[in-house]
Amino acid sequence: MAQKFHNTLSDRLEVFEPAEPGKVRIYVCGPTVYDYAHLGHIRAYVVYDVMVRHLRQSGLLVQYVRNITDIDDKIIKRASELGESPLALAARFTAAFQEDLQRVLCVAPDLEPKVTEHLPEIIALIERLCAKGAAYAADGDVYFDVQAFPDYGKLSHRKVADLEFGASGRLGDGEDQKKRHPADFALWKASKPGEPSWQSPWGPGRPGWHIECSAMCMRHLGESFDLHGGGLDLVFPHHENEIAQSEAATGKPLARLWVHNGFIEVNKEKMSKSLGNFFTARECFRRVEPEAVRYFVLTTHYRAPLSLDWTVGEKGEVTGFPQIEECERRLDYLYSTKQRIASIAPGRIDPSAPVEPELRELPARLSAALDDDLNMPVALAVTADLLKRANDLADLASRKQGKVSQGALTAVRAAFTALGTELGLGLDDPQAFLARVRSRRALALGLSEAEIEALIVERFEARKNRSFARADEIRAQLLRTGVELMDGAEGTTWRLL
């Protein structure tokens, strides 16, 4: 089965074929670790996580590299504000980042290289560029000479002549006077006293923003590899510059397929650190299950904008994220369904009954959706179909004399497994997930689980004595506080509205 992905380089959907059959080498630009990850970061890394999971599920051996940029101007600035050493600050936020991604069930990359561990590679690459005449030193800095690379602009589809220099209003720090051309960018920056620095042929300094990715991806994946990914905002200048400095040095295409994910938007604007309109992953995890955040990312195609809403209280404080809460309810449904399937009694299973062929096709449909430029919303539509069919089976098993086909159950379980391996959904223990969500909601409403349970016991006694009036009174009383009772074959359970 062939995968198709949108290639930013050609701006078209392309059939994805790894250079080495059966093996895929992927590099995804990781974060600059000067703060906690926000939802935009989570979106990006969940998208590439689904991609990696899907490629692996398709039988490919994937080598997944995602860097950590642990030295940079913003890290230095934040560290000095906090009175912390830049490296300590970076280490702290690296750990937080890894923890956040783990909570949204992202598989760890095979390698997570750090800039500070690749200074020799970075310096060697800059020297190589200088030797080729593609870079020049100026007063302790080294710049890439854009005019020496005729292909400059091929990724972002723009011409150097068309660039509006200073459009973002960030020029004038003195760098432009050292540059031969305004589009030239720093490969190496001389350090100021007190800043972290490394020795180099140009004096003490630190790497520019783009060179580290070129050095690290080529170090770990070779001078040419299959797929390079990142956020849409990295297309220009970051990835354009990566291409320029890598290809100017090697003469080979850096990556064949360039994939970019869209932004999370707030009030139709991009969520970003600079606009200050972001929510950290941690803030969200306090209100919803991390897996619901993951599900939320899957609800929209990865290249389209994903718009985030939230509710506010009287003091203007954030009280919730309705869309993500909705995703949590979908996961509630998913886990309840899984639990229902798991609890079908052996006596209710008919080993010889036939299986609807549609049930067996579910994993293939899931896979086909992802083959098509990682169409996650369609994968969720397949998921909805699975859950409906699974509940149908569970309903059948709970009917008088009802029996379900062993083959159907096997097919449903296989589909659940595919859901976990391809989308990373439903990997938790159903009971644990459902109990956790319920407890958190009860806490948010200020309800005591023990009191609820006590009332359920009282109601059970009332019902046993056929005192339905009292039973209904308890139901109504709990309902007023937001607790809904559900009488099932195995006793009464409850949930929060």
Place this chain on the structure above:
RNA sequence: GGUGCCGUAGCCAAGCGGUUAGGCAAUGGUUUGCAAAACCAUCACACACCGGUUCGAAUCCGGUCGGCACCUCCA
């Protein structure tokens, strides 16, 4: 100024030239001591607007309107 993206039924969201995408909400039904959950049905002859191409267009082309992004901080 340059380069792109988006506008789909009450809300969210697929779609890439011809067959019911899907979800949420709402309403009706099956089920239940009463409920909920679950399932079924309806809402759905929707595709910003105006032209054009085509046997056929949400989908292709041209234009208009509205919104957004990038043009050296960004996932």
